[in-house]
Amino acid sequence: MTLPSDPASFTLADARRAVASKEISARELTASFIKAVEAARPLNAFVTETPERAMEMAAASDARLAKGEGRPLEGMPLAIKDLFCTKSVRTTAGSNILSNFVPPYESTVTQNLWNAGAVMLGKTNMDEFAMGSSTETSHFGPVISPWRAKNSNGKLVPGGSSGGSAAAVAANLCLAATGTDTGGSIRQPAAVTGTVGIKPTYGRCSRWGIVAYASSLDQAGPMARTVRDAAILLRAMASVDPKDSTSVDLPVPDYEAGLEAGVKGLRVGIPKEYRVDGAPPEIEAIWQKGADWLRAQGAEIVEVSLPHTEYALPAYYIVAPAEASSNLARYDGVRYGHRAKGVHDILDLYEQSRGEGFGPEVQRRILIGTYVLSSGYYDAYYARAQKIRTLILNDFVAAFRQCDVLLTPATPGPAFGIGEKTADPVSMYLNDVFTVTVNLAGLPGLSVPGGLSESGLPLGLQIIGKAFDEATVFRVGRAIELASNFTAKPEAWWRAP
Amino acid sequence: MSVDKDIVRRIARLARLALPEERAEPMVKELNGILAWVEQLKEVDVEGVAPLTSVVEQRLKMREDVVTDGGQADALMSNAPGGEDHFFVVPKVVE
Numbered sequence: 236m237t238l239p240s241d242p243a244s245f246t247l248a249d250a251r252r253a254v255a256s257k258e259i260s261a262r263e264l265t266a267s268f269i270k271a272v273e274a275a276r277p278l279n280a281f282v283t284e285t286p287e288r289a290m291e292m293a294a295a296s297d298a299r300l301a302k303g304e305g306r307p308l309e310g311m312p313l314a315i316k317d318l319f320c321t322k323s324v325r326t327t328a329g330s331n332i333l334s335n336f337v338p339p340y341e342s343t344v345t346q347n348l349w350n351a352g353a354v355m356l357g358k359t360n361m362d363e364f365a366m367g368s369s370t371e372t373s374h375f376g377p378v379i380s381p382w383r384a385k386n387s388n389g390k391l392v393p394g395g396s397s398g399g400s401a402a403a404v405a406a407n408l409c410l411a412a413t414g415t416d417t418g419g420s421i422r423q424p425a426a427v428t429g430t431v432g433i434k435p436t437y438g439r440c441s442r443w444g445i446v447a448y449a450s451s452l453d454q455a456g457p458m459a460r461t462v463r464d465a466a467i468l469l470r471a472m473a474s475v476d477p478k479d480s481t482s483v484d485l486p487v488p489d490y491e492a493g494l495e496a497g498v499k500g501l502r503v504g505i506p507k508e509y510r511v512d513g514a515p516p517e518i519e520a521i522w523q524k525g526a527d528w529l530r531a532q533g534a535e536i537v538e539v540s541l542p543h544t545e546y547a548l549p550a551y552y553i554v555a556p557a558e559a560s561s562n563l564a565r566y567d568g569v570r571y572g573h574r575a576k577g578v579h580d581i582l583d584l585y586e587q588s589r590g591e592g593f594g595p596e597v598q599r600r601i602l603i604g605t606y607v608l609s610s611g612y613y614d615a616y617y618a619r620a621q622k623i624r625t626l627i628l629n630d631f632v633a634a635f636r637q638c639d640v641l642l643t644p645a646t647p648g649p650a651f652g653i654g655e656k657t658a659d660p661v662s663m664y665l666n667d668v669f670t671v672t673v674n675l676a677g678l679p680g681l682s683v684p685g686g687l688s689e690s691g692l693p694l695g696l697q698i699i700g701k702a703f704d705e706a707t708v709f710r711v712g713r714a715i716e717l718a719s720n721f722t723a724k725p726e727a728w729w730r731a732p
Numbered sequence: 733m734s735v736d737k738d739i740v741r742r743i744a745r746l747a748r749l750a751l752p753e754e755r756a757e758p759m760v761k762e763l764n765g766i767l768a769w770v771e772q773l774k775e776v777d778v779e780g781v782a783p784l785t786s787v788v789e790q791r792l793k794m795r796e797d798v799v800t801d802g803g804q805a806d807a808l809m810s811n812a813p814g815g816e817d818h819f820f821v822v823p824k825v826v827e
Contacts, residue, residue: 339807437787451787480793549770560747567748569820571811581825582748590750598749599762605747606735606763615733616770621783623776628784660762661769677787702788 242267247311247410247464254300254310261300261310265293265354268312272356272408277729278379280393280402282317283325284357292354299352308471309352314409316400317358318365319345319455320444324355328446329363329373329396332566332573332592342444343476344413344455351471356409359399363594364563365420365448368666370398371657372596380428380650381406381725385691388728391650394424394666400458401428405725411459411468415445417452418551419670422682425458426645426695429684429723431465431712432458434670436703437677438483439469441476449558450481452551452674462683462712466490469705483703490709498714499533501707504638508544509669511647517694518644521685525642525696528718529711539634539641543626547672550627552664553607553620554675559597560604566592599660628676635701640711643669645682645695669697679705683712684721693723733771734764 239245242264245253253259269286289312296310320326320338327333341349349355362372369392370378380393381402393402397414401424404412414421416434425432433456440455447453457468470491475484505526510519526536568574568588575587593601607616634641647668656663673680678699685696696715700708735743740760744751751759805818814821 336811339804339810438790477795481788483788483790484793543776546773546776549773552766552770553773564748568813569822570808572813574813578823581823584823585748586745586750589748590752593749599759599766601747601749602740602743602759602763603766605743606739606767609743609746612733618783619773619776619778621785622778622781623773624784625781626776626778628787659765661765675784675787 243271243407245410246461247459247467248461250311250410251308251467255305257300261293261296261354262290264310265289265312268356268409274730275406275408278381278402278406279376280359280378280399280406280408281314281357282327282329282360282375282399285324285355288324289354289356296352296354306350306352308348310354311352311410312354312356313348314356314359314400314403314412315345316361316397316413316415318361318415318446319413320446321345321355321358324358326358326446327374328365329361329375330592330597331374331594332589333446334374334573336571338444340444343441343474343478344445344472347474348471353471359397359403359412361399362396363597364446364559365396365415365417366559366596366600367395368419368423368663369656370395371653372594374594377653378402379653381729382428382650382692383725383728390653391692392653394427394650396420397458398424401425401430401432404428404430404458404460406727406729411457411464413455413472414458415453415455416674417448417555418674419667421456421458422670422680422695422697423646423666425682427650427693429693429721430458430460431462431681431683432456433465433469433681433705433708434673434679435469435473435705436679438481439473439703439705441474441479441482443476443478447562449555450562451558452555462709462716463491463494465681466494466709485703488706490706493706493710494713496710497532498529498711501534501640501711502638503529503534503536503711504539504634504641505536506539506541506544506634506641506643508541509643511668515648517688518647521694521696522642522644525685525715528715529642532714532718537638539637541630541634541672543623543630544672546623547627547675548664548668550620550623551671551675552603553616554624556600556604557608557617558604560601560608563597563601568592596660624675627672631676631678640707641699643697643699645669645697649688649690649692649694673699678702679708681708681712683715685715685719686721687723734767735760
């Protein structure tokens, strides 16, 4: 097996093998990523870089490896979305209100990664409180996608909210990264940056220590360059956790083990409601290709119906802001976070601290959430949306009587330009039309590259599985990866010549 | 349903969110755009449908009723924007 000359372009699986066999030290590997991160500052993918901590962790990994005590991710440099609390390392959630917050504790998911030997390169930029689909709502400025359209220098978004992680993975600034997904925030950025991302089943990863957005929808997951890498990382991230009562006490399978088992005999459902009016023909074409690839490998393609699909996004925009308005009540300028100056009383302190600390999109969602939960409106909005969630879940349950997984497009189009959709909130929300149903039903969803658009930009396919059946989802993702043979990478235009 | 400036001011107060006068009118428009769009949920027949309370079938876990944490006053105060010793400091609330 020959490795690429630049260690930064290793896959996680390559790097694991190279470090374990001492072809390269964890310190050499980490140093090459630190260099790549520094050279890519024009992308604004990181809010905080932690090169010193990375080198310390890498040195500790090398010491363990020398003693033959290597762990599953020993010496593997990763990027962490700035929504995961990291002890003694500033954690901002992309918000001004947390711009000086230094957690005195570590999130369970990141602790699991460090316990497995991983190395932290830094904290990645994101939409403020994970509210957005383009990483443009960050207090720290937008992330610029490493991708550019054919014959264009126009700046594109990397998707969102985990846009910094997606850009970092696509531009080879880390081996893999963590993301979180409340309505599509792992899968949508993965799709538009040509990377792989999975939102696992709700409860698979602990939410403890992850800054909360909408608690009944939030899940952490991996973002990586290959399906295998995502499988490796999810296994390390997932755990049952006494600190999150919704984390599920089920054994975490070895997702890698069944990866190459193929799709022969699997039934793949194509939900007809995902054919939306006005979708670009190239989305329909890539979806058809995906179905053809799986059929060619022995899967059976069946048409299924998810009749309530069109109501998922508006239901989400009631449920998520309602939960957010409650979760974000904790930011009061008293115990932590931004505090306004020159206030005259306690009410003024709360209102000014929150008014200065939250950006426009977060404020909109807090107000929508407060409104739909307010007296007299609860039944008309929130209770109705939660009932529609039941109907959406029932749709999936019925569909899974006819098939093992579902195949859909991941996004309604390729990456768009910076500033193109910021004026109209609803047009921005529509980017999550294919991903949000999965969060409402709590199911696992994987985004895997399908090919390039006419403009030369990545398009993704989504595989949706039954609850806790990530193994089958990965297996189908691997079959698509084999068939699509997606090897396109963005040119490194951000590096100084 | 739609909101007007008074309702927006009232919910901003409930949410403890300062809303400068020049933001009030644009916010009315933005919120009404979103509310008009979610209006389509009214088409759905939800008669007899139970609201979803848990996406995964599992019973809430019980744990031993024991102290598992504590003695962390320094850590709790480490991010306080106004703090003295182990007290959070706020503007005077009682005359």
